Amino acid sequence: xxxxxxxxxxxxxxxxxxxxxxxxxxxxxxxxxxxxxxxxxxxxxxxxxxxxxxxxxxxxxxxxxxxxxxxxxxxxxxxxxxxxxxxxxxxxxxxxxxxxxxxxxxxxxxxxxxxx
Amino acid sequence: xxxxxxxxxxxxxxxxxxxxxxxxxxxxxxxxxxxxxxxxxxxxxxxxxxxxxxxxxxxxxxxxxxxxxxxxxxxxxxxxxxxxxxxxxxxxxxxxxxxxxxxxxxxxxxxxx
Numbered sequence: 688x689x690x691x692x693x694x695x696x697x698x699x700x701x702x703x704x705x706x707x708x709x710x711x712x713x714x715x716x717x718x719x720x721x722x723x724x725x726x727x728x729x730x731x732x733x734x735x736x737x738x739x740x741x742x743x744x745x746x747x748x749x750x751x752x753x754x755x756x757x758x759x760x761x762x763x764x765x766x767x768x769x770x771x772x773x774x775x776x777x778x779x780x781x782x783x784x785x786x787x788x789x790x791x792x793x794x795x796x797x798x799x800x801x802x803x
Numbered sequence: 804x805x806x807x808x809x810x811x812x813x814x815x816x817x818x819x820x821x822x823x824x825x826x827x828x829x830x831x832x833x834x835x836x837x838x839x840x841x842x843x844x845x846x847x848x849x850x851x852x853x854x855x856x857x858x859x860x861x862x863x864x865x866x867x868x869x870x871x872x873x874x875x876x877x878x879x880x881x882x883x884x885x886x887x888x889x890x891x892x893x894x895x896x897x898x899x900x901x902x903x904x905x906x907x908x909x910x911x912x913x914x915x916x
Contacts, residue, residue: 696844722906728908729907729909745903777846792837792849792904794847
């Protein structure tokens with residue numbers, strides 16, 4: 688059973704704080720993704736990584752950075768949190784080449800971040 | 804520029820009836836389409852997918868139809884059940900190394916008793 692876990696379900700931070708969101712998957716997947724979900728905007732891709740130490744910008748990378756030091760772990764970093772980064776953050780993973788096969792992208796449970 | 808569009812933010816359907824969720828896309832390079840279901844405070848879960856070489860895929864109560872010429876796909880749920888109340892995301896991907904999936908904004912489905 689594929690497991691994608693996220694370090695926190697709920698997080699409250701203050702404006703200007705540095706925030707780390709951790710994601711771990713146990714299926715040896717190469718590709719990992721960070722999305723945010725906002726009402727009326729759906730799921731928007733922030734960053735993704737297709738290998739250790741590799742990263743690519745998604746659609747809304749501004750204000751975020753990522754780290755992929757180990758295959759199973761993909762971290763999202765908010766260098767200086769702002770109120771417009773209050774959102775639900777979702778991590779996902781998938782193995783390379785399997786997107787058109789029987790596997791699909793697996794999501795973590797999400798982290799609801801509130802920035803005050 | 805939204806490549807995957809779900810034009811109905813919400814939909815209400817009577818229990819037992821058919822629910823039809825629609826999705827349009829603009830990128831002709833998309834060759835794989837997925838539907839995800841999401842409950843509040845949970846991550847999305849995969850529901851059903853379809854490759855561009857097919858025009859229909861069925862899994863139990865769920866059927867996805869793809870009309871490539873119209874760049875349109877739809878998800879049919881029949882019969883609709885209370886547990887189907889959720890947000891449904893349409894998603895698409897194009898051939899390429901990054902396996903990026905583009906999501907629509909979602910449609911909230913309410914199943915009425």
